Amino acid sequence: MEKKASLYDFLPQEYPIPGKTVYRQKQIAEWLYQKRVTTFEAMSNLPHELRTELAHTFTLLPLELVTRQGAHDTTQKFLWQLTDGQLIESVLIPASPALYGEASDRKTLCLSTQVGCAYGCRFCASGLEGWKRNLTPGEIVAQILATEKISKQKVNNLVFMGMGEPLANYDNLMKAIEIINAPWGLNLGARHITISTSGLAPQIKKLADSPKQIRLAISLHGATDEVRTQIMPVNKKYPLSQLLEACLYYQKKKRKRITLEFILIQDINDSLDQAQHLAHLCQQLHAKVNLIPYNRVEGLPWERPSENRIKQFAKTVCAHGATATVRREKGHDIDAACGQLRLKTERKLATSSPTA
Ligand code: SAH
Ligand code: SF4
Numbered sequence: 001m002e003k004k005a006s007l008y009d010f011l012p013q014e015y016p017i018p019g020k021t022v023y024r025q026k027q028i029a030e031w032l033y034q035k036r037v038t039t040f041e042a043m044s045n046l047p048h049e050l051r052t053e054l055a056h057t058f059t060l061l062p063l064e065l066v067t068r069q070g071a072h073d074t075t076q077k078f079l080w081q082l083t084d085g086q087l088i089e090s091v092l093i094p095a096s097p098a099l100y101g102e103a104s105d106r107k108t109l110c111l112s113t114q115v116g117c118a119y120g121c122r123f124c125a126s127g128l129e130g131w132k133r134n135l136t137p138g139e140i141v142a143q144i145l146a147t148e149k150i151s152k153q154k155v156n157n158l159v160f161m162g163m164g165e166p167l168a169n170y171d172n173l174m175k176a177i178e179i180i181n182a183p184w185g186l187n188l189g190a191r192h193i194t195i196s197t198s199g200l201a202p203q204i205k206k207l208a209d210s211p212k213q214i215r216l217a218i219s220l221h222g223a224t225d226e227v228r229t230q231i232m233p234v235n236k237k238y239p240l241s242q243l244l245e246a247c248l249y250y251q252k253k254k255r256k257r258i259t260l261e262f263i264l265i266q267d268i269n270d271s272l273d274q275a276q277h278l279a280h281l282c283q284q285l286h287a288k289v290n291l292i293p294y295n296r297v298e299g300l301p302w303e304r305p306s307e308n309r310i311k312q313f314a315k316t317v318c319a320h321g322a323t324a325t326v327r328r329e330k331g332h333d334i335d336a337a338c339g340q341l342r343l344k345t346e347r348k349l350a351t352s353s354p355t356a
Helices: 020-034 048-057 137-151 167-180 201-209 225-231 242-256 272-285 305-321 340-352
Strands: 061-070 076-082 087-094 107-110 114-116 131-134 157-160 193-197 215-219 259-264 288-295 324-326
Touching: 020 131, 048 167, 048 259, 061 137, 061 167, 076 137, 087 137, 087 272, 114 201, 157 167, 167 193, 193 201, 215 242, 259 272, 259 305, 272 288, 272 305, 288 305, 305 324
Parallel strands: 107 157, 157 193, 193 215, 215 259, 259 288, 288 324
Antiparallel strands: 061 076, 076 087, 087 107, 114 131
């Protein structure tokens, strides 16, 4: 059976539903994003024939909940099944009172942009079984709508740090961001959106040239080419010098600071020599760094360093003139590092399938 497109893949005017007037597009957008109906029948100001036609041609939300972990006021993790059976995940993270104060109503949603990932970073569950496909704009946006519906909470901050490499799905990501920004869509400003990338230098420049004021985070994880290449194969294609140049270009164009992400893995990248190199890179970029204690992935041999080593590493970075914070993964106990819940579920399905 042919896979139907989702109505959430379309943008009034820029990328319209074929054959429909702007007036109709806007009416439909209102049903999708403001009133958030769950059936075509509920779109009561559309002619009956049009509702029938839409129902024949399109789906509404292109995903369904498989499992949800976590409680209302903690990190919650959602595993979704797409219409072709593929699995993706999103993570809802409440504000950290330590960082934003007790009264903060910040609700961050971590979104996936691809099924699997082609970049094969050695620490990451998302890349373990390769890349399957890009998500459509609708599949990206639907993660927000479905999360808000199920959690009954309003998301006001987005990070593209879920499964996949966002900048390798550039066009669909940008269409999704159009829908997220639009007054007729989710009306959430680009300043509340962060894209995390493993360092695709040309796409970083492309993003710098786009008019959107999106925030950028770089998954660095190695402060010299030797260490970074060992952890992230993408470094062979875009070594640190190229990545740095692209980041400087981004900052010059956007006048915005970049954040660096650095997972700490025992005996792999946690030497104090790495800390010094990292501080130097931070200074060159005027960037601050988030240090993330490694979250163990089943099937991978690596470990998180001791508390003592983490502290020493952070202290060394700061002593060399940079700003470092240690990010405590709130969802540590529920496999919140991206890709882990899906991996577990896929493995379970594979072992329980009689033909597998
Ligand atoms: N592909 C993009 C975005 C998704 S991965 C990128 O690489 O930036 C984004 C982040 O997930 C990583 O930078 C890291 O912060 C986190 N992550 C992935 N696996 C992890 C693990 N095992 N432990 C801790 N954090 C992890
Ligand atoms: Fe892909 Fe990012 Fe995971 Fe690397 S860290 S495999 S780029 S999702």
